[in-house]
Amino acid sequence: MFAYVVKRLISGVLVVALVSMAIFLLFWYGPSSPAQTVCDRETSNRCGDRIEIYERTLGYDNPVYEEYGKFVQGVFVGRTITVASNEYECTAPCLGLSFVTKQPVKEALVDRIPATFSVAIGGAFLYLLFGIPIGVAAARRRGTLADKALVSSFLFISSIPYYLFALLTWLYLTITFEIPFFSNTGYFSPITEGPWAWFSGLFLAWVALGIFGCTQYTRFTRGAMVEALSEDYIRTAKSKGLPTRTIVYKHGLRAALVPVVTIFGIDFGTLLAGTIFTERIFEIQGIGWWSLQAVQNRDLPVVMATALFSAVVLIISNLLVDIVYSVLDPRVRLS
C-alpha cells in the first residue's frame, strides 16, 4: 500500500512539472506579442516602439528555458518582476503579475478560492444527496412505470445544455418572480457578512448545479444498484431472512457505491478547478469568473495562473481518487 502511494505521488509530481512546462510554453509561443497588452495599457494605447522596452524588461528577449527557470524560482522563493521602469516585488509562491492591477496574481487567487470552493462543495453535496437515493429507489422499482418516467425525464434534463438550464433558473427566480430569498446571488464571506448571506447568495447556484448534476449520479447509482442487487450474496442475504432495508443499504449499496465514489472524486475535482458557467451566470466572483474576466481584459498572466491552478487541482484530485480507490478495491494496487 505504502509503495503504491509513493509511486503515485512521484508520478503526480512529474505530471505537475510537465503540465506547468506545457502551459508556460503555450503562453510563451502562443501570443504573437505577449507584452502588447501591458504596453497598451500603460501608454494609453500609444505603444508603438516602446513595446521593445516592455519585451526586454519582461524577459521576452531571453531564451525560454531561462525564463521558465525564473518562473519556477519565483514559485519557490519569490522574485522581482520588472515592467518597463517599475519594479514589483512578488513573494513566494509567485505566479506572476497581473497586467491590469499590477498586483501579484497569487493574492487575488487566494481571495477567489473560497467562492469557488463554496460553490463546488455545495453543488457536489447536492449531487450525492439527490443522486444516490433517487438512483437506489429507481433500481428497486426497476421496470415499473415510475422508474421509466424517472429515467426518461432525467435523460430529458441532461439533454438540455447546462448553462441554459442555469440561466433560465436565474432569470425566472430572481428577475421575473423576484423571490427575495434568491434576489441577491453572489459570494458573501461567511465570516464577515454572516453565514446567512453566504447561504442565500449561493443557494440558487447550488440548486441549479445539484439538480443538473444529480441526473448523472442517478443513472450511475441505478445501474450499479441493479447489478449489485442481482448478485448471489444478495440472494443469500434474502434467504437468511434479513430485513429488506439491511439488504438494500448495507449489502447492496455498499458494493454499488465504489464506482460512484470514483466518478464523484473526478467531478468534484473538476468543480474545484473552476465552475465557469455557474459563476458567470450567478455572478459569483470565484476563479472561473475571474479567469473569464481576465480573458476579456487580455490579462495573460492571470489566465496562465488560473490554468495552472486548475491543472494542479485536477491532478491532486485524480491522485486522491486513485489512492481512495486502491483502498476500496485492493485489486487495483496489484495490477
Place this chain on the structure above:
Amino acid sequence: MSADTAGPETLGSLSNEPAPQDPNSEQAKEIAGKSPLRIALGRLARDKVAVVCALVVLFFIICAVFAGTISNLFGVSLDTPLASERVDGLNNNLPKPEMGPPNGPFTWDHPMGVAPRTGQDNMAYWLYGCRVSLTIATTAAIIASIVGVVVGLLSGFLGGKVDKVLSFFIDMFLTIPFLLAALTLAPILNERFNTADNYATIQKFSLVVVLSVFGWMGTARLIRGEVLSLREREFVQAARVMGMPTSRILFKELLPNLAAPIIISVSLMLPAFVALEAGLAFLGIGVTDGVSWGQMILDAATPVYFRDYPQYLWQPMIGVVALVLSLNLLGDAIRDALDPKTRR
C-alpha cells in the same frame, strides 16, 4: 452435423438448426434482401420519437442551408440599420411599437421582431446563427471522428507500444476539462490573430480546431474496443494469411465493420458540439462577431431586456434547446436501432 447430412436415422426435426429454406421462396427473398443498415433504418422508422426528432433536425438543416433564400423571402437581412429608426432610446432602447413585439402587434416586416439597442432583424440573425452553429458542429464532428477512428484503428490493431502511447494520449486528453482548455486557449489565439483581416473566419476555424482536438477521444476509445475484438475474427486472420498489407486490412476489412459505432459516435458528438459552440459564444470566447445563437442569448440575458422583451431570449434559446434535444434523442434512437442490445 446437420439434419441433411446425417442420413435417415437421425430425427431431423429435433436439430437446433433452422429448417432449410427454398432460397427462391417469397419469405427468403424478403429476409435476404435486407442489409443490417436497412434493418436498422426500418427500426428507426418505426420509432416515433426518432421520426419526430429527425423532422426537427431536418427543419434546422433547411434553415441553415437556405438561410439566405429564406431571409430574402421574408425581406429581412443581416444589415446593420440606423438604430434610431427602429429602437426607442427613451424606453431602454427597446424596439419601437411599429417594429412588432414587445410594444406593438406582429408585423410581417420583422416576423421575429428586432433586437433592442442595435435594431438588427432577429429572424435573419437567427437563421444565420443556425447556419454558423450547424457548420461548426458538423465540421468539428467530422474531423474529430476521422481522428478518433484513425487513432482507434491503429491502437487497437497494432497493439503493443503503439497502443500504449496512443492510449496514454487518449487518457491524457480525457482528463482535461474542455471549458478550462477553451478558456486558456481563447486569449492566446486572440493575441495571435486579432489584427488579421479575416479575424471572424480565423475565429470559427480555431473553434473547429479546439472542438475537434478535445472531441476525438470518445470515438477513439470506442473504435479501439471494437477493433480489439474484430482483429481476432476469422476474416481478418484470413486476410493476414493471404499477405494483405496492414493498411488494406485496416481500411478495407475493418473499417466497413465499424460503420455502426462510427455513426453512433458522430450522432452523439453533434449535439454536444452545438451546445458547446453556443456556450462558448455565451461566455464571449467563441464566435464574437454577433452571428451566433450564443451571442444572442448573451445579449438578451440582461435583466432589463428579459423583463420587458423575453421573446428576444426565447428565440435563440428555443433554437439551441430544440436542436440539441432532438439531436440527442435521435442519436440515442440511432444507437438503439443499430445495436439493439444496448436498449434500455
